[in-house]
Amino acid sequence: MNDKRSFRQDHPVLTGIFFLAAFFLLCWGGLTFIGSFISDSGGPSFLAGSSSSQIGVIELRGLISTSEKTIRELTEFRQDRSIKAIVLRIDSPGGAVGASQEIFNEVARTDLKKPVVASMGSVAASGGYYAALGARRILANPGTLTGSIGVIVKFANLEKIFDKIGYESVVIKSGRMKDLGSSARKMTDEEKNILQGIIDNVYQQFVKDVSISRNLPVAEVETLADGRIYSGEQALESGLIDQFGNFTDALHLAAQLAQLEPGKPTVVYPSEKNFSILRYLVGEEGSTLWENIPLQGAFLSYEWSVAQ
Numbered sequence: 001m002n003d004k005r006s007f008r009q010d011h012p013v014l015t016g017i018f019f020l021a022a023f024f025l026l027c028w029g030g031l032t033f034i035g036s037f038i039s040d041s042g043g044p045s046f047l048a049g050s051s052s053s054q055i056g057v058i059e060l061r062g063l064i065s066t067s068e069k070t071i072r073e074l075t076e077f078r079q080d081r082s083i084k085a086i087v088l089r090i091d092s093p094g095g096a097v098g099a100s101q102e103i104f105n106e107v108a109r110t111d112l113k114k115p116v117v118a119s120m121g122s123v124a125a126s127g128g129y130y131a132a133l134g135a136r137r138i139l140a141n142p143g144t145l146t147g148s149i150g151v152i153v154k155f156a157n158l159e160k161i162f163d164k165i166g167y168e169s170v171v172i173k174s175g176r177m178k179d180l181g182s183s184a185r186k187m188t189d190e191e192k193n194i195l196q197g198i199i200d201n202v203y204q205q206f207v208k209d210v211s212i213s214r215n216l217p218v219a220e221v222e223t224l225a226d227g228r229i230y231s232g233e234q235a236l237e238s239g240l241i242d243q244f245g246n247f248t249d250a251l252h253l254a255a256q257l258a259q260l261e262p263g264k265p266t267v268v269y270p271s272e273k274n275f276s277i278l279r280y281l282v283g284e285e286g287s288t289l290w291e292n293i294p295l296q297g298a299f300l301s302y303e304w305s306v307a308q
Contacts, residue, residue: 053260054268055251056083060103063303064127067102071239074268078110083268085254088135089247094148094303099203100175104209107134115257119250120144120241125229127302129240132208133213138251140232147235148304149210150227151203152156158183202300213259214239220284229304 056077060070077083088107094100110116111134118124118132120140123149132138140146162169162184169184180191207225211218216239224230224238235241245253255265 029175043096051264053255053258054080054083054159054266055254055260056080056268056270057088057251058086058088058270060088060090060092060128060131064092064099064103064131065097067106070103070131074106074110076270077268079114083114084260084265085117085246085258087250087254088116088118088132089121089250090124090132091121091126092131093125095125095301095304096127096128097151097300100130100302101205102126103131104134107131108213110134111136112215117250117255117257119230119245119247120146121247123304125304126150128304129304130209133209136257137243138241138243139147139243139250139253140235140248142231142244143235144232144235145229146232147224147230147240147306148227149206149221149225150204150302151199151300152227152303153199153300155181155187156183157186159185162264168212198300206302210240 021126058070058077066184074086077086100272107116107118115137116135118135118138120128120132120138121144122130123145125146129146129148161167169181169182171182171184173179177194180194181187198305201226207218207221210216210225211221214221224240230238230240232241232244236244251265251267
């Protein structure tokens, strides 16, 4: 009788871990291999036209949580002498205040050097609208949802849930307001007043930029800026956009503003600097949200959102 046992029989757990690791390694290698083709094809993409009359297209999609990617693309196109104008294609309900303001400022800075046309898709609200304000012209469809000029911050009060499950939060802080917005207790009136003051201040920043960019009196903007959304048709009537038009119309307008020769200009999209498996699997918006999960919390938003 043979008493010899295989390593697999003596160490089933280690064997399982080994095969599992090998499986994930193979999957990773396969995705990386696929990714090499994707990243190679992720450079500038072109439509028919002359390479001396290029129009850059930058897409701003989904929730705005960071500005780095959009700013990098704007800077790249601004410094590229072969690109004569830029179309910023927006499909976004807005997002973080700081990121929205950074994109707005970078769009405005770029427009000083070459024309930028904002093209709104289905939604370009709040921070998405803010970003468009930096452009020389804003186009939308009659049914585009835009506007939502306002600020929101949301906090969850989990005090009753914590009581039921026996959870107790112990906070050691340096000042009375250091745990302002804690989900473990009810917010005080004083804390609400502090937050309202911040909201009002940031709201006025939004109103001011709308007033300057759209050449509208502050009082008139304030009547529009109660947080509501507008259709593209309503936005045109209110002076929040310049004209109706789709993406193709925005390309033609950009070419016209750049005084390009008649004909189809070359359309250039930003190149992907690095391939990301996460971005490949869940898309740009999903990748951005996932990468910023550790940073999530209560933050000020220029966002069209239904409060929960």
